[in-house]
Amino acid sequence: MNVPYFDLKMQYASLRQEILDAVDRVCKNASFILGEEVAHFEQEFADYCGVRHCVAVNTGTSALHLSLLASGVGPGDEVITTSNTFIATAEAISYTGAKPVFVDIDPATANIAPQAVEKAITPRTRAIVPVHLYGRPVDLDAILAIADRHKLSVIEDACQAHGARYRGKRIGGFGQAAAFSFYPGKNLGAYGEGGALTTNDDAVAKLARTLRDHGQVARYYHDYVGYNYRMDGFQGAVLRVKLRHLDAWNARRRELCALYRTLLAGSPVQLPQDLPQAESSHHLFVVYVQNRDAVRAELEKRGVATAIHYPVPVHLQKAYAGLGHRPGSLPHTEHACNRVFSMPLFPEMTDEQAEYAAKTLLEIASRK
Ligand SMILES: *Cc1c(COP(=O)(O)O)cnc(C)c1O
Numbered sequence: 001m002n003v004p005y006f007d008l009k010m011q012y013a014s015l016r017q018e019i020l021d022a023v024d025r026v027c028k029n030a031s032f033i034l035g036e037e038v039a040h041f042e043q044e045f046a047d048y049c050g051v052r053h054c055v056a057v058n059t060g061t062s063a064l065h066l067s068l069l070a071s072g073v074g075p076g077d078e079v080i081t082t083s084n085t086f087i088a089t090a091e092a093i094s095y096t097g098a099k100p101v102f103v104d105i106d107p108a109t110a111n112i113a114p115q116a117v118e119k120a121i122t123p124r125t126r127a128i129v130p131v132h133l134y135g136r137p138v139d140l141d142a143i144l145a146i147a148d149r150h151k152l153s154v155i156e157d158a159c160q161a162h163g164a165r166y167r168g169k170r171i172g173g174f175g176q177a178a179a180f181s182f183y184p185g186k187n188l189g190a191y192g193e194g195g196a197l198t199t200n201d202d203a204v205a206k207l208a209r210t211l212r213d214h215g216q217v218a219r220y221y222h223d224y225v226g227y228n229y230r231m232d233g234f235q236g237a238v239l240r241v242k243l244r245h246l247d248a249w250n251a252r253r254r255e256l257c258a259l260y261r262t263l264l265a266g267s268p269v270q271l272p273q274d275l276p277q278a279e280s281s282h283h284l285f286v287v288y289v290q291n292r293d294a295v296r297a298e299l300e301k302r303g304v305a306t307a308i309h310y311p312v313p314v315h316l317q318k319a320y321a322g323l324g325h326r327p328g329s330l331p332h333t334e335h336a337c338n339r340v341f342s343m344p345l346f347p348e349m350t351d352e353q354a355e356y357a358a359k360t361l362l363e364i365a366s367r368k
Helices: 009-029 035-049 060-070 088-095 114-119 140-150 202-211 233-243 246-264 292-301 318-323 331-339 351-367
Strands: 053-057 078-082 099-103 125-129 153-157 177-181 195-199 216-218 285-288 340-343
Touching (some): 009 035, 009 233, 053 202, 060 088, 060 153, 060 202, 088 099, 088 125, 099 114, 099 318, 114 140, 246 351, 292 340, 331 340, 340 351
Parallel strands (some): 125 153, 153 177
Antiparallel strands (some): 053 195
């Protein structure tokens, strides 16, 4: 049996007419940049997340950047975040002129460890950027309490957490702002690049809206040196179609993850733990094994494609060599990155594929 790691073509087949109609509307109105489709999407996504504002932009990285800027982060500031993430989390901090301060993960959840955050606070600390890694919400009670005690902003990296919930409430409005990515492979993916920030803060929304469009406050009146971070009309139109299916897709992801869990229970394969008060968006199903590379090679041979999120933690990337980290500086993060890999997961995957993938992994991991 062949189990692809991921497949977007099947999804298009099921949406084709809706998508073509949406794209046709954009062409007929010639609203290729922002425009009414993007404005409708912003309203619909804000409603979905249960927040006051959504500002649509061109990438998740831009959404993070604008969330930080609009929350007042700038040169000389320190921003505490996790190194167990995609590099964009740190890059967005660097773009503002602030310094990313990486702290270790809680080895049980693989998310940022609140105790480590508190220890890293200095007089320069301005914000915390927790990442809901693999779609699994971080311990927001603890992070928000720390932020409150030390008067810090919280910018959620929700780029993998579309539709995830914490204490029954959707991710997107817990901190000053949350950043989402609509990269095609995300749970809610555009047909190109896309991103958005969500917030309940009117001032943050207003500033982000201005900064995404060259700092413009009225046509050709620029109060700030801004950016060209606008969302395309096509992406807004496609995202509106796909948003209507997000809950069904996430529910199917949840079923597949439950199947994986059942089949892998009691095996040497380890899984990151979820918090009882959090409901994941099930963006990725990651596992931890010894001899990760050998296990993956054998899976590949037997038709099961996998991926690694992420092989090198951000603090050990050459790009951040200037921060002076060495192997061993964030031991739990490094240990996770050395053993982690991601199993196939997408809503169109069949139960048979998930069963085959899990059983094959079980067999290989029990032997190694
Ligand atoms: C995808 C992702 C981003 C960046 O999103 P882009 O849309 O690719 O810019 C940032 N952080 C995390 C955790 C992501 O998974």
